[in-house]
Amino acid sequence: MSASASTDTYRVAVVTLGCGRNEVDSEQLAGLFHREGNAVVDDPLDADVVLVNTCTFIAPAKQESIDTVLEACQLKDEGSARAVLVVGCMAQRYPHELAEAIPEADAIVGFDGYATLPSVVGDVLAGRQIDRVVGVGDSHPGARPVRRDLPLMVAPVGASPTAHPPSAPVTAPVTTPERARSEPSVPSTAADLDELALGLRALELPPEAPRTALAPGTAQDLLDRVPDSGPRFPVRLPQTGGVPRPWAYLKIASGCDRICTFCAIPSFRGRFRSRPLDEVLAEAAWLVEGGARELVLVSENTTSWGKDLPGGRRLQATLLRELSAIDDLERLRLMYLQPAELTLPLLETMAELPKVASYFDLSLQHVSGPVVQAMARSGDPERFGALIERIRGLDPQAVFRSNFILGFPGETEADVAALETFLAEHVLDWVGLFPFSVEDGTPSADFDAQVPAEVAEHRLARVGELQERLADEASRRFVGRELDVIVQERPEDGDEEIAATLARSYREAPDTDGEIEVVDDQGRAADLAVGARARVQVIDTVGVDLVARLVEARA
Template identity: 30%
Template structure:
């Protein structure tokens, strides 16, 4: 039995690491803690408890997570915190091994501890060390739990599913989160309505491990297009943005939904990962270069003004110079407006972990630099074509260095990962406001505009 909260409401500060999917989990944790009587605070200096929601997708994320946890532990040892609790993917992936490695941590929670997080935190404050790590996570979360906003009020992420069915050989997510587990359409529509009514959300960003497979487990077929249709009917929503689509899952109904639903941004996050047929096969991507070409071509042909974001891995085992050249050639051909690249991280537990022909870190770095140099050139050329055009911009915040400049984004730009528009305006603009602007200058990734 968990002891009742003391008269002094314990203060919790949460550090959220990793992707937007983790951020949604962090908001759910804070919602549960707030409902249980804890006070959520903005800084560690104000807190009694540090709750670290971790990422473990690649080694770089693991290192960041462990370093963040150790920093919090150091504060506890200095008497500046009463307890440290660690949650999320790092805990789920390494389970008891992590618990043994970090005895200074007071509590551990896997990826599905939304209902028990308050008990774990209170037990940590009471000096009791507990770890709640289920071998098979109970996902997705059920019902309509409260979320505490960790984004600006005008945009929010809507997580539609957990887990994945694809089995890419570089990825450990199915081992952490399990197979695809979708939430019902009606639950997601209700959550979206609440986000709009309670927070004033103007932009909804749809996320999952593979959103193109959304609904297969519940309905026997993908239903992401049906979900977009339902979300598009909600009053008060300005933009709906779709992230994390597998190219193989881009079907005509998804294309038509993006094209025809007014609120859906003409934008798609489509991770190709590579474009050489042999590398794609070794990755188990289930698609060829020609298949990628056809999908990019359909999206461009069917949706005027389409913006495509992609993700690419360089240095996968067996990536020859010829294979890398094929990737560069495809990037030149496809001319993705937005691109993120990653150096392959050889992860224990992934199917590719023991593959021969591993690529050296030096060669990965060279290929990464060459790819990003090409993408900077493409992005700069695309941005230059926008000079003089009128674009609708959603304002995010005032520039901290200039009261007459406001930072915003076009519908072609996702928060955190894409470019900014620097709007020069003598009159005050407010976050969430949609403003018609004219582009007066361009950079590699960013734009300058005025109303």
């Protein structure tokens, strides 16, 4: 037993808000406490210690995080909780503000404090005096504030920044939407198009200093990896009770080098850092051995993986081939794909490998050229549309997900109309719509021509109505088709919450998209175990969800 553990064990619950990257962080934290001999429970009502893993991406996420922390603190009076700790992005970004605003929380722990959490909890439970703000520092080498006029570079494709540093950064004119509306055409060459999917350009911070791996024994290293004597992948507890779920998130990188003017994530997540190939493969094999049949690859920018490793982004094809070779793995899914970073070798490999889902989660954010440029991104309806059609040419079964921001500063009715036309022409399967949220310290917070909140909400509702019709159209295209599915849930005796056998195909990502209800020839819930594979035929739709008849159960 380590020095941080006490002879008394306790029950820990981790409440997770936000994205799949946070889910992985929570499983790592659960793994730390499990390794110390403590029980990890699902229900905070049953816990002695509650950790709230917060999100701070947009204003509603911040409010949800605050509300959840306050609810957890109430459990100290109404439940069995003896300690509540705040972790995650909000703890890293606003540690002192949280400590002052929510005195009921016992500690606010930033990323650098994660590895010491069992020790911190032990001190809290023993009544020892501690600093309420712990481990708030640079989460990765190069963490920096988000500000205006950051130096930018055109991201090199397939090359290591360490080996091929840019001769000089380019300063991007992103201080106002008005300046952005005079965007020059993006140059491209035939050689570029052999590598890049469509000649889009990713603007990033230049590598001011050589990138090096974190030294063994640092706080982040202790969290990310088990000791050198064993496989190097995170200490992680993906299953905390009940029937194991048949999928798992696999985080392949951390941080972000992009300078999107609406996003504060790089200010607290730090510079982009790829996990080495051997570590990713070791963790993937371990997850599959534990019952995962689908691995969902996540990071802030999945298409950046490899750029800071020897071999560069060309390693992405190798990563997918090596993962596909793992026995008992049925499906790989890539999330958070940046259009400006997509390369033809990656797209061709995704289309070629049967285990890689024909699922393209494109981070578009908007399609109108002036708005996209004001976001310090690259693209317009024509180039984004050509990219989608190019992917469909490589993979006719492709489905698409994307997110869009309505009400970005300077957005006009013409910009919204361009988005509506784009959606109608290309019919994406899954679309998330969000109103613009002013984020502290980001360039867009100071842009002129801020769109009134009520106008943004009206535009969001208008586009939402259109997209709802288009999503129904997209789902109806699957009627009559046969799909391979993995069962996610099944009815259990006495469980009224689960009345159907639910599965997912390549079309549906976990946590974000719809589901498939699988029935037998009599229309009853198909008798299939969680994790089972099956062939089904789609017979109906319910909104974006599918109803399918069991054709064949597979071992």
